[in-house]
Amino acid sequence: MYDRVKISTGLLVVVLLVLIPFFYNNDASKAAPELTMPTNAKACVLPRAEMRAKHMQLLNTWRDEVVRKGDSRPVLVDGKEYPKSLQLNCMECHTSKVNFCDKCHNYSSVRPYCWDCHLAPVE
Amino acid sequence: MKYAFPLAAVVALILIALIAVQIPGMQYLFGVIIPYLAVAVFVGGFIYRLCYWGKSPVPFNIPTTCGQEFSLPWIKQDKLECPSTRLQVVARMFLEIVLFRSLWRNTKATMYEGPKLTYESSKWLWLFGIVFHYSFLIIVLRHLRLFLEPVPSCVALVEILDSLLQVGAPLMYITDATILLSLIMLLLRRLWNPYVRYISLANDYFPLFLILAIVGTGILMRYFIRSNVDIEAIKQLAIGLATLHPTIVGPISSLFYVHLFLVCTLLVYFPFSKLMHMGGVFLSPTRNLANDSRMHRHINPWNPPIKPHSYASYEDEFREDMIAQGIPVEQGGPQEAGAK
Ligand code: HEM
Numbered sequence: 001m002y003d004r005v006k007i008s009t010g011l012l013v014v015v016l017l018v019l020i021p022f023f024y025n026n027d028a029s030k031a032a033p034e035l036t037m038p039t040n041a042k043a044c045v046l047p048r049a050e051m052r053a054k055h056m057q058l059l060n061t062w063r064d065e066v067v068r069k070g071d072s073r074p075v076l077v078d079g080k081e082y083p084k085s086l087q088l089n090c091m092e093c094h095t096s097k098v099n100f101c102d103k104c105h106n107y108s109s110v111r112p113y114c115w116d117c118h119l120a121p122v123e
Numbered sequence: 124m125k126y127a128f129p130l131a132a133v134v135a136l137i138l139i140a141l142i143a144v145q146i147p148g149m150q151y152l153f154g155v156i157i158p159y160l161a162v163a164v165f166v167g168g169f170i171y172r173l174c175y176w177g178k179s180p181v182p183f184n185i186p187t188t189c190g191q192e193f194s195l196p197w198i199k200q201d202k203l204e205c206p207s208t209r210l211q212v213v214a215r216m217f218l219e220i221v222l223f224r225s226l227w228r229n230t231k232a233t234m235y236e237g238p239k240l241t242y243e244s245s246k247w248l249w250l251f252g253i254v255f256h257y258s259f260l261i262i263v264l265r266h267l268r269l270f271l272e273p274v275p276s277c278v279a280l281v282e283i284l285d286s287l288l289q290v291g292a293p294l295m296y297i298t299d300a301t302i303l304l305s306l307i308m309l310l311l312r313r314l315w316n317p318y319v320r321y322i323s324l325a326n327d328y329f330p331l332f333l334i335l336a337i338v339g340t341g342i343l344m345r346y347f348i349r350s351n352v353d354i355e356a357i358k359q360l361a362i363g364l365a366t367l368h369p370t371i372v373g374p375i376s377s378l379f380y381v382h383l384f385l386v387c388t389l390l391v392y393f394p395f396s397k398l399m400h401m402g403g404v405f406l407s408p409t410r411n412l413a414n415d416s417r418m419h420r421h422i423n424p425w426n427p428p429i430k431p432h433s434y435a436s437y438e439d440e441f442r443e444d445m446i447a448q449g450i451p452v453e454q455g456g457p458q459e460a461g462a463k
Pocket residue numbers: 259262263265266269293296298299337338339340341342344345346352354357361379382383386389
């Protein structure tokens with residue numbers, strides 16, 4: 001092989017870059033976040049699987065409906081009324097932002113900017 | 124019609140994954156086994172291709188030169204377009220790889236009535252090419268959040284900058300819009316421009332359709348069809364793959380498996396296709412050689428060894444014949460013998 005040293009160095013760099021995830025993680029990385037679930041209620045606004053995947057879209061729709069369309073009528077789920085709100089709804093049951101929202105968001109590297117304005121429950 | 128087959132192939136790949144993951148147990152095949160095979164083929168194929176190229180000799184010093192070469196001191200050299208030292212070559216390569224400088228020179232010839240021929244620089248290929256490549260790079264960097272725990276702050280920074288517009292929730296990424304736009308424009312260019320269309324082959328269309336499908340499924344998953352796109356479960360799968368203890372916790376959207384299967388196809392296809400220009404650009408002799416053939420001798424590695432052949436040894440070899448033909452020789456000739 002010509003230019004053996006240069007090509008091998010380049011190859012080594014590429015291979016190491018591709019394999020970063022295989023070296024970077026350790027056993028601690030495998031643990032999923034442990035969340036503190038609400039004790040004062042049995043069910044969320046939507047079924048659990050849907051909440052996990054879609055809660056940001058739900059919040060976004062509510063926000064648009066309230067702030068843009070002025071429609072702040074509460075939503076009715078299973079005969080129970082929920083206000084379309086972040087502070088006055090989600091955080092009423094999920095009383096700990098740190099041990100619920102944040103734990104999961106840190107794991108997925110999401111940083112919702114809502115808390116720039118909205119107030120998180122005091123912890 | 125050269126786009127029909129690649130398009131059908133990508134549609135078939137989507138359907139295969141979409142239908143197969145409905146069968147219980149197939150998630151393991153599409154979520155674990157195929158990804159491992161794909162990474163192995165990618166890394167192995169990449170090494171194989173580069174070693175294969177490394178073994179090919181470069182017989183001539185063939186840098187493409189597009190400016191004044193190194194000459195007399197009072198003639199200004201164009202150091203980037205006609206590099207003569209290693210440092211200048213490195214600078215030229217760097218700008219080529221980072222800014223795609225050679226695409227900046229894409230000229231378009233048009234014939235007007237008269238007849239009048241004009242040349243103008245066409246920057247569209249450069250623009251959409253560079254937008255595509257950087258969007259792709261940023262998206263791949265952002266995806267590292269699924270593979271690394273704790274997420275490094277540089278990946279987080281890329282995410283913050285990419286979602287700076289703060290549109291909607293989940294936040295819209297700027298690169299999602301730019302990659303989609305640039306891919307569509309690159310595809311339209313192949314279809315619309317008659318010259319480019321004429322030279323486009325199935326293997327030009329296939330990567331475009333494949334990446335378009337990857338981006339399409341990714342965007343659908345993030346903004347439109349979020350059902351069962353449980354990032355936590357997906358991250359556990361990804362980290363499991365990276366720590367060699369793969370587990371699939373809970374149901375994950377089939378859209379995700381389609382996305383992953385298309386990415387695996389891309390990884391397998393990569394080393395054996397034109398996409399290898401990623402590694403090839405570094406080994407391209409028209410770019411990585413210095414135009415210094417007047418200062419250093421370029422040795423063609425396949426030349427047979429040329430042994431020096433002096434006149435004295437030439438005469439030694441043919442002396443008898445030379446004397447027989449009456450050709451004067453310097454040593455051992457008849458005159459010399461007669462003088463003695
Ligand atoms: C060639 C490599 C890949 C490309 C070009 C690509 C492209 C994309 C794009 C454009 C999106 C839209 C959202 C965003 O920009 O983040 C996306 C989302 C996504 N991709 Fe990929 N992807 C690739 C590889 C992968 C791999 C290997 C995985 C496996 C873990 C994956 C999992 C996901 C997931 C889970 C989402 C949804 C993210 C969310 O909802 O925020 N992608 N992809």
